[in-house]
Amino acid sequence: MGNLELISKVNEVLAEEFEVEVETISADANIKETLMLDSLSLVDMVALIESEFGVKIKGTEVTTIKTFDDLYGFISERIAA
């Protein structure tokens, strides 16, 4: 999966799950604010990324992922590894 394709897919699944317009997602936007996540729905985001991309985000790692760009980078790194 290319980088642009990955970004597009991540945005698409997140927008659908958390019921926001995909256009509201931008690389430097804060994930929690954009998707209106609280501590519980953050769990759903972690589960979604794991089920869609096979990438597990540990509890300590999730706190380092602030923006969508952080998330794209995390996923592509893990996929490459």
Add this chain to the structure above:
Amino acid sequence: MNRKVVITGMGIYSCLGKNLEEVKDSLFNGISGIVFDPVRKEMGFRSALTAKLDEPDLKKELTRSQRVYMPEQAKYAYCATRDALKHAGIDQEFLDKNEVGLLYGNDSSADAVVKSVDTMREKKDTTLVGSGAIFQSMNSTVTMNLACIFKLKGMNLTVSGACASGSHAIGLGTLLIRSGLQDCVICGGAQEVNPFSIGSFDGISAFSTRENEPTKASRPFDKDRDGLVPGGGAATIVIESYESAVKRGATILAEIIGYGFSSNGDHISVPNVDGPSRSLNMAIKDAGIDIKEIGYVNAHATSTPVGDRNEAKAIANVLGDHKPEVTSTKCFTGHEMWMAGASEVVYSMLMMKNNFIAANLNFENPDEDSAALNIPSERVEKKFDMFLSNSFGFGGTNSTLIVKNID
């Protein structure tokens, strides 16, 4: 303190309709909500009969974060409660400014439990279960969801009393208001309809196997009954002190004048005569009425051979020579279990307010005990101003409510 408790609002989401008007029409016209579900047959069910109702789509009125914690029965309960509050003339401002309570009957949430355990077994990773599973899986799922959605500030409690849950919820709400601890309580009962929730019930051969005639399978009091049909949905009533209703300028629909309860202290699934009789007598004593004032009895009768027989004996023993019409609306809905005690108050209210008693569908031939009761097989056009509603459950829990009309 012993305050008058009145009903000021009702809402329902059942196999007979998605609002009061639709449900009233189904009762009036004798339209059953029972179908054959081929999925259950594929799953190995002994009986694939069930009530049929669609899960409501709440995407337009609740956010994702509100919906994700709701199993199907909480969605039904939300619809019933939303409508009951509207019927009562209660808005969010009232709920914000007053300590309105919530007592709702629910005694399972199997679908969420099964699905999350399946995920854990397959994936060996609890995160993948998702954030909604824990809240959907608990018995108190209905009250926890409704209390948060409607921002309720009073009593917040699920009543788990098997098939008497909804009735006990109303009875206990009545006690809270009588005693002055609450002015207004949202009461009800909810029941999931998915196959996982009742597979084990099917396994003990409790269900009718009259699969070739789904609408004739639930036949309370009929000599040829062969078991119950599972149903579900949710029903809500808003109850409050007479003073609270008057202060709000609410339309008062009826008064809850009697609550009786008892435990059989006997077999876990087989009902007896003594326990229900004591529940009936306690409710009549609590109401302080002459039994001749009772114009209609909404029986628990689920269409099982022993249960209907023993209830018929109990009703005949308690009411003696007084013979008001006795029916079980389960002939329309199947057994709505945790919901039944609340929904049957709504069904009885609809009949009382519209001057009819729905037919006891499929009552073709009485048995020795039901012959002693006045069970109409056709709709009766009749004005009545008081009804008694029975609900009994596994473990021998019994509840009886008596409701008086207010025009």
